[in-house]
Amino acid sequence: MLTEQYLDLLVVGGGPAGMSAARTAADAGMRVLLVDERPTLGGQIYKQPGPGARVTDPAAADRSTAYGRSLIEAAQSSAADLVLRTSVVAVEQDDDGFAVVVVPDGERATTLRTRRLLLSCGAHDRPVVFPGWTLPGVVTAGGMQSMAKSQFVLPGRRMVFAGSGPVALAFPAQLAHYGADIAVALEAGPAPRPGDAARVARIARGNTDLLRDAARYRATLLRHRVPLRYGRVVVRAEGEGRVERVVHAAVDREWRVVPGTEQSVEADVLCIGYGFVPSLELLRLAGCETDFDEDLGGRVARKDDWGRTSVSGVYAAGDGTGVEGSYVAIDEGVLAALAAARDAGVLDERAADERAVPARRRLRRRRALARSTRRLFRVGPGIYDLADDETVVCRCEGITQSEVARAADATDDVSVVKALTRAGMGPCQGRNCARHVAASIAKAHGRPVGTVDFATARMPVRPVPISAMADADVADPGLFVADHEADGADGADVAVSREEGPL
Amino acid sequence: MSTAPTTLGPVPSLDSLRAPLPAETDVAIVGGGIAGAALAFYLARAGVEVVLVDRGELNREASGTNAGSFHLQLAIHQLSGAGTGADRDRLLADARLSLEAYRLWQELDDELDGDVHLHETGGWMVAETPEQVQVLRDKHELEQLAGIETEVVEGDALRERAPFLSPRVLAATYCPTEGHADPLSVTPLYAVRAAEHGAQLRTHVAVQAIDHHPEPGSGAHRFTVRTDQGDLRARRVVDCAGAWSGEVAAMVGLRLPVRHEGLHVNVTERRPRLLPSMVQHIGRRLTLKQSSQGTFIIGGGWPAPAVPLPHRYPTRWQSAAGNVAVALDVVPGLGDARVVRTWSGVIVFTDDMSPVVGESELVPGFFACIASTGFTFSPMFARQLAAQMAAPGDHEPFPERYAVDRAQERPAQP
Numbered sequence: 001m002l003t004e005q006y007l008d009l010l011v012v013g014g015g016p017a018g019m020s021a022a023r024t025a026a027d028a029g030m031r032v033l034l035v036d037e038r039p040t041l042g043g044q045i046y047k048q049p050g051p052g053a054r055v056t057d058p059a060a061a062d063r064s065t066a067y068g069r070s071l072i073e074a075a076q077s078s079a080a081d082l083v084l085r086t087s088v089v090a091v092e093q094d095d096d097g098f099a100v101v102v103v104p105d106g107e108r109a110t111t112l113r114t115r116r117l118l119l120s121c122g123a124h125d126r127p128v129v130f131p132g133w134t135l136p137g138v139v140t141a142g143g144m145q146s147m148a149k150s151q152f153v154l155p156g157r158r159m160v161f162a163g164s165g166p167v168a169l170a171f172p173a174q175l176a177h178y179g180a181d182i183a184v185a186l187e188a189g190p191a192p193r194p195g196d197a198a199r200v201a202r203i204a205r206g207n208t209d210l211l212r213d214a215a216r217y218r219a220t221l222l223r224h225r226v227p228l229r230y231g232r233v234v235v236r237a238e239g240e241g242r243v244e245r246v247v248h249a250a251v252d253r254e255w256r257v258v259p260g261t262e263q264s265v266e267a268d269v270l271c272i273g274y275g276f277v278p279s280l281e282l283l284r285l286a287g288c289e290t291d292f293d294e295d296l297g298g299r300v301a302r303k304d305d306w307g308r309t310s311v312s313g314v315y316a317a318g319d320g321t322g323v324e325g326s327y328v329a330i331d332e333g334v335l336a337a338l339a340a341a342r343d344a345g346v347l348d349e350r351a352a353d354e355r356a357v358p359a360r361r362r363l364r365r366r367r368a369l370a371r372s373t374r375r376l377f378r379v380g381p382g383i384y385d386l387a388d389d390e391t392v393v394c395r396c397e398g399i400t401q402s403e404v405a406r407a408a409d410a411t412d413d414v415s416v417v418k419a420l421t422r423a424g425m426g427p428c429q430g431r432n433c434a435r436h437v438a439a440s441i442a443k444a445h446g447r448p449v450g451t452v453d454f455a456t457a458r459m460p461v462r463p464v465p466i467s468a469m470a471d472a473d474v475a476d477p478g479l480f481v482a483d484h485e486a487d488g489a490d491g492a493d494v495a496v497s498r499e500e501g502p503l
Numbered sequence: 504m505s506t507a508p509t510t511l512g513p514v515p516s517l518d519s520l521r522a523p524l525p526a527e528t529d530v531a532i533v534g535g536g537i538a539g540a541a542l543a544f545y546l547a548r549a550g551v552e553v554v555l556v557d558r559g560e561l562n563r564e565a566s567g568t569n570a571g572s573f574h575l576q577l578a579i580h581q582l583s584g585a586g587t588g589a590d591r592d593r594l595l596a597d598a599r600l601s602l603e604a605y606r607l608w609q610e611l612d613d614e615l616d617g618d619v620h621l622h623e624t625g626g627w628m629v630a631e632t633p634e635q636v637q638v639l640r641d642k643h644e645l646e647q648l649a650g651i652e653t654e655v656v657e658g659d660a661l662r663e664r665a666p667f668l669s670p671r672v673l674a675a676t677y678c679p680t681e682g683h684a685d686p687l688s689v690t691p692l693y694a695v696r697a698a699e700h701g702a703q704l705r706t707h708v709a710v711q712a713i714d715h716h717p718e719p720g721s722g723a724h725r726f727t728v729r730t731d732q733g734d735l736r737a738r739r740v741v742d743c744a745g746a747w748s749g750e751v752a753a754m755v756g757l758r759l760p761v762r763h764e765g766l767h768v769n770v771t772e773r774r775p776r777l778l779p780s781m782v783q784h785i786g787r788r789l790t791l792k793q794s795s796q797g798t799f800i801i802g803g804g805w806p807a808p809a810v811p812l813p814h815r816y817p818t819r820w821q822s823a824a825g826n827v828a829v830a831l832d833v834v835p836g837l838g839d840a841r842v843v844r845t846w847s848g849v850i851v852f853t854d855d856m857s858p859v860v861g862e863s864e865l866v867p868g869f870f871a872c873i874a875s876t877g878f879t880f881s882p883m884f885a886r887q888l889a890a891q892m893a894a895p896g897d898h899e900p901f902p903e904r905y906a907v908d909r910a911q912e913r914p915a916q917p
């Protein structure tokens with residue numbers, strides 16, 4: 001994999017979008033490499049059993065695992081090179097494209113060169129800050145799914161699921177399938193109205209698989225006698241050193257807690273699934289513009305209907321650009337790969353248009369369905385109001401809500417709040433707290449949350465051991481003398497000649 | 504990991520920072536970094552009317568993005584390569600200055616009634632080659648003359664006292680009084696206290712031009728500072744714009760001997776205590792310390808692109824990879840610590856390695872307060888300059904090598 005030659009296309013992320021993109025681009029004749037940090041392809045949604053885990057009863061594995069398997073096999077049979085256990089940690093633009101720094105697990109960093117870059121980095125669970133959210137026993141849906149799908153492990157005995165959106169139905173059903181004892185499943189959104197199903201069915205012609213999925217999940221919950229309660233959110237997790245109780249309450253349409261509706265339930269695991277948010281780190285590091293759309297996970301990548309971002313040569317597809325689910329991701333991957341092939345001159349315009357037709361047709365249908373169900377799933381602003389003064393907002397640095405709020409009173413600049421409080425300076429680089437901090441600033445200044453950007457993206461986007469990062473071949477710039485024409489403006493003077501002897 | 508929460512110090516009030524710009528003042532300070540905020544504080548405390556403006560937020564440039572070390576030992580960025588003989592006078596003067604700057608830092612918590620998180624950790628300056636060892640000895644001699652307590656340590660004594668250093672390190676000087684402070688605390692604290700003394704600080708005010716009136720009217724306002732938020736008439740203007748100080752001086756026709764460079768910093772996750780002291784290198788670009796939070800902060804002046812505002816400065820992988828390689832050579836125990844973030848700031852350097860502090864003779868009323876490695880020196884220069892400006896004539900003039908006009912091509916006829 002490690003070559004000085006330029007790739008035509010580097011695809012980052014081996015989920016549904018990345019796999020379909022890599023296959024499509026390779027089929028079009030591009031020299032393609034796909035990298036993913038996990039040991040198996042499939043991404044979060046089609047996560048496969050981990051190394052060493054063996055499926056002894058294939059019938060017990062769920063249907064999506066099998067579908068994922070078919071996507072993986074299709075990618076593997078294409079001409080694209082697929083490299084796993086390899087994290088992308090930095091992206092820099094150069095004259096001929098992009099220098100992309102990757103760290104293979106346990107090895108030294110190395111730089112790949114590619115003319116085009118397709119980012120399909122997926123999404124992660126929307127972090128929600130409430131009292132007790134950092135207690136052991138509070139897990140995200142994605143984390144729990146990882147444990148269940150790749151290790152066949154559940155982290156406790158009796159669990160509460162709290163969330164919203166499609167996952168609020170699908171996820172407890174999956175967990176029940178894996179043998180979890182679910183005390184209650186809380187959906188923040190309103191109960192479906194009788195008209196909703198009919199409306200969805202009308203619009204969703206051609207989406208029968210989605211409706212079938214939903215019906216199956218519901219049936220699973222009924223079969224396992226999991227109480228599903230609409231219009232309620234988690235407000236607190238309590239316990240000595242770990243989760244022992246979960247307190248939940250009713251919310252209004254804005255997800256603001258209705259006083260006097262609190263109820264407490266005994267549980268040792270609280271699983272949080274308030275939808276997903278795009279993992280934008282690499283897109284932002286590459287300089288791509290973002291927009292705000294709460295329905296797609298908040299801050300999302302700006303892209304045209306071929307997946308071209310605001311930076312020439314960078315394409316984006318899948319949940320990592322705006323959360324629309326795996327079916328949309330697959331087709332976005334196809335379109336972005338076709339756009340890359342067309343921009344590279346590998347495909348002519350007509351061929352690209354023709355090959356895009358089926359994907360576009362499917363996307364139209366999916367998006368029609370999504371619009372029709374949005375009322376049920378929209379995240380309410382009350383989600384940002386659950387913390388009390390003592391709640392830790394930035395769990396890496398131990399920064400509380402009262403500190404963030406005080407800094408937010410003093411400035412509307414997210415970078416200044418970060419500098420004043422240290423919120424967002426830890427290993428997660430704000431992935432957990434950035435949204436909450438932005439919401440705190442928006443609230444303090446009476447602005448819509450979408451107008452507050454995140455703090456600057458910084459490399460490395462994944463922690464890198466010093467032994468993997470260190471490169472003894474980079475020349476030390478030596479003395480700070482004025483006459484070496486150090487022109488920082490183009491940044492090209494990293495390797496100025498080393499002075500012979502400092503004095 | 505959630506450890507002891509940091510305590511948020513006083514923060515400047517947004518209402519006053521965004522209040523309308525006053526129409527006139529005695530002193531207008533351009534630049535809201537450590538130099539400007541400190542100068543505003545010392546002037547206001549002395550009863551001088553002062554307005555400070557910054558085009559962005561306070562403390563967002565070099566003052567808030569440097570690695571927070573304060574230097575006492577002579578360091579690589581002070582060496583010209585011409586030898587201690589040629590630079591002897593300047594280096595000796597620099598060493599004496601460091602000592603004075605450091606004494607001020609020690610008083611700063613009391614002076615500002617706050618916490619600048621000053622930690623006197625001691626500092627090692629290491630050498631890996633016989634030539635570098637000779638530089639260590641030469642600089643040690645100068646430091647002794649200046650009254651800075653350093654010692655040269657080598658062999659078994661070095662292994663015993665600094666077991667974290669690699670066998671590659673042949674010798675090191677140790678200075679017990681070096682350390683670091685928190686760049687994110689100092690300037691905001693100066694700003695809050697300056698405002699309490701009556702200084703008016705304004706952010707998001709961009710200076711576009713400075714009109715100079717050599718023969719002012721009755722108010723003695725020799726300058727009109729033209730900004731995107733209106734005009735500010737001032738009797739005196741102080742250029743505290745650090746990396747951009749040359750651009751501000753150019754508005755009154757002056758050329759300063761300054762340039763700027765983007766500098767790169769790396770920080771790791773929190774780790775168990777390994778380094779009790781700072782580590783610097785006499786021949787390679789490295790400053791290394793373990794912060795009170797337990798993170799390793801690795802810098803030393805590796806380059807970063809100095810791209811213009813409004814974009815924040817990007818960092819380069821090459822600088823990260825080269826910088827941590829030096830750190831690993833010197834402290835092998837760092838190998839498995841993970842770098843979680845890099846950042847960069849743009850820092851001012853002077854061409855002749857001397858500061859630019861004082862009043863211009865060519866444009867009377869125009870002052871500058873600019874130091875290379877300003878984090879260590881700015882509080883001291885600001886205090887000295889404020890004293891002069893508050894009571895002109897009562898104080899020793901600044902040394903000739905600080906002169907604001909020294910890079911000026913003198914006109915044939917003044």
